[in-house]
Amino acid sequence: MARLSASTARSARGKPAANGAGTKRTRRERVADKEDAIVAAAYDIILAKGLARTTIAEIARRAGVAEGTVYLYFENKDALGQAVLAAFYARLTARAAAGVKKHAGVRAKLRFLARHHLESIMRESAILEMIAITDRNSEAYEGSAxxxxxxxxxxxxxxxxxxxxxxxxxxxxKPLWIMRDVFFGGLEYAMRTIMVRGRKKNVDDAVAGIVDLIIPASAPAAAENDLARLTGRLETVAMKLESVAANKRAVRS
Amino acid sequence: MARLSASTARSARGKPAANGAGTKRTRRERVADKEDAIVAAAYDIILAKGLARTTIAEIARRAGVAEGTVYLYFENKDALGQAVLAAFYARLTARAAAGVKKHAGVRAKLRFLARHHLESIMRESAILEMIAITDRNSEAYEGSAxxxxxxxxxxxxxxxxxxxxxxxxxxxxKPLWIMRDVFFGGLEYAMRTIMVRGRKKNVDDAVAGIVDLIIPASAPAAAENDLARLTGRLETVAMKLESVAANKRAVRS
DNA sequence: TTTCGAAATGAATGATATTCATTATTTCTG
DNA sequence: CAGAAATAATGAATATCATTCATTTCGAAA
Known part of the structure; x- marks a missing residue:
């Protein structure tokens, strides 16, 4: 994926991408390494400061290349941001797919996905921001990377x-597309709420609450639960009433 | 609200804000008008091109002031963006509150809110982006405008x-905070989906689908509903009894 | 070793945000 | 009302970056 964006950027600047035809492997490898170094440097810095406050100069320095070199690999700052986003998505997707395999049952899988998503975007919220930024330019969003x-x-x-x-x-x-948007959109908003309040328990609650919207916690169970609470409440009130009645009797005598 | 940000910006630059004490009204009004003109100009341009591609020079030109004047009213470009966002939120909230009054029944009110939100953010998605951008700097998000x-x-x-x-x-x-995040987050993600697919029917479907998650449409929930009503009723009675009992005890002692 | 294309460099350029010394306008005071 | 003081407004100058490009370095093939 990173490969793709590099060759795209380069060929876009008019220089033919070196294809497997005559060139040797090592050269391409070195180029690939350098590109990865640039993306990795950008990733770290953007994660720490956000895209806006990250300068190409700083990225170049951290990656150990000259400023101009960055533009050999990426058309411009936004394209580099896209590559960082691609790296983020690649890991996110890989972890999600792997985790889903490890869990049995729809509910457990969804819970894993929800927690994984929520924790990932909390940890890397600066990366996430770039989605909106990038979104914009793309009237032709479809077909975009x-x-x-x-x-x-x-x-x-x-x-x-x-x-x-x-x-x-x-x-x-339940239409898939709506449930999907509710799932991811709900988690993203929950992230903001959680970052204002405390974290711990709220993550658990958000995960459980959102997954339960997709697979309702068995309705009978909920009803029973309610019934149990109702019963308990009734008992309490009854006891209080009884003690009040007892008091009255005591006072009167 | 706009007033607030201006005086904030000005006092932040060290000049004391003119308070109601001795100064006359007209002067303040003229200042307020100019500020509004700047925000309005910024609003239009940002809506059309997004914050990043909007220059202060262009805003100043459209508002009929010099570039430097913008900085008399707003600390910097981001602060101006905040003011634009504030204007957006102010209208959004006003329309939401007014619309809710016009509709009867919880479901109808929620549907109105959902449709209103969805249509607003679709129409002004460029404004919405600034939320994420602004979000970032605010580790001290709470307490922020x-x-x-x-x-x-x-x-x-x-x-x-x-x-x-x-x-x-x-x-x-259903915890309020989670339902709220699902509601708004789901709508925001739905917007993206809808902007890629066609619009018409999808808006209706998204609105209906998301509201139904909050108020399940299914009539079979009648039993549960009954139980819920019964629970509510008992709670009310219990509270009344308890307060009566408490009063008696208080009076007696 | 020489040669040539691919890579890399970093100083120069251009676009903007932001500042600030100067000028204009309004209000106040005697 | 004239002049002084306080406020506002101006726009040229400065600072910060993204981006370009003429020049240099590198690597491998002859």
Whole structure:
């Protein structure tokens, strides 16, 4: 993926990309390494300061190249940001796919996905911001690299969701696209709320709450739960009433 | 609100803000008008091109002032962006509050809020982007202007939600904060999806789908609903009894 | 070793945000 | 009302970057 963006950038500047034809391997490898070094440097700095406050000069310094060299690999600052975003998505997707395999049952898979997503965006919220920034320029969003990356990522969720529908765990009348947007959008907003309040328990609550919207915690269970609470409450009130009545009697005598 | 940011910016630069004490009205008004003109100019241009591609020079030209004058009213470009965001939120909140009054029933109110939110952010998505940008700098997000504006806005949703819970239309076990984040977050993500696909019907579907997550449409929830109402009723009675009992005890002692 | 294209360099350029010394306008005072 | 003081406004100068490009270095093939 990183490869792609580099060759794209280079060929866009008019220089033919060195294809496998005659060139040797090592040369290309060295080029690839340098590109990775630039993306890695950019990743670290952007994560720490956000894209706006990150300068090309600083990235170049950290990557051990001259400023101009960055522009040999990336068309401009935004393209470099895209590459960083691509790296983020690549890891995110890989971890999501791997984690889903490790969990059994639709609910457990969704919970894993929710927690993984929430924790990832909390940890790397500065990277996430670039999505909005990039979004903008792309009236032709579809077909863009960002679009494809995101599509690959949410495909992990989609697969779990479809399995859930087939297995009967998820109601058939819930449209996938809406549930998907609620899932990821809800988690993103929950992140903001959680970062203002404390973290710990709130992450658990958000994960549970959002997953439960997709797979309702078995309705009968909820009803029972309510019933149990109602019963308990009734007992308490009854005891109080009884003691009040007892007091009255005591006072009167 | 706009007033606030101006005086803040000015006093931040060391010049004392002219307070109501001795100064006449007209002067302050003229200042206020100029500030509004700058915000309005910025609003239009940012809406059309996004903050990054909007220059102070262009804003100043459109507002009919010199570049330097902009800095008399706003600390820097970001602060001006904040003011634009504040104007956006102010209208958004006003329309939301007014619309909620016009609709009867929790479901209708929520549907109105959802559609209004979705259409607003679709129309002014360039403004929305600034939220993320601004978000960043604010480790001290709480207490920030953005935080307050957002709080005021979602308060409209919160009130409807609480009414819904009291009326028994919304299950008590759904935490408000999570439902709120799912509502707004889901709508924001839905916007992206809708802007890639076609619009028309998708807006309706998103609105209906997301509202239904908060107030389940299914009639079969009648039993649960009944139980919820019963629970609510008992709670009310219990509280009354308890306060009566408490009073008696207080009077007696 | 020489040669040539690919890579890399970093000083120069251009676009903007931001500052500040100067000028204009308004209000106040006697 | 004239002049002084306080406020506002101006726009040229400065600072900070992104981006370009003429020049240099490197690597491998002859």
């Amino acid at each position: 960002l679009y494809r990356m995101n599509k690959d990522y949410v495909a992990v969720f989609d697969a779990v969701f479809r399995d859930g529908v087939l297995a009967g765990d998820i109601a058939k009348d | 953005l935080y307050r504006m957002n709080k005021d806005y979602v308060a409209v949703f919160d009130a409807v939600f609480r009414d819904g819970v009291l009326a028994g239309d919304i299950a008590k076990d």
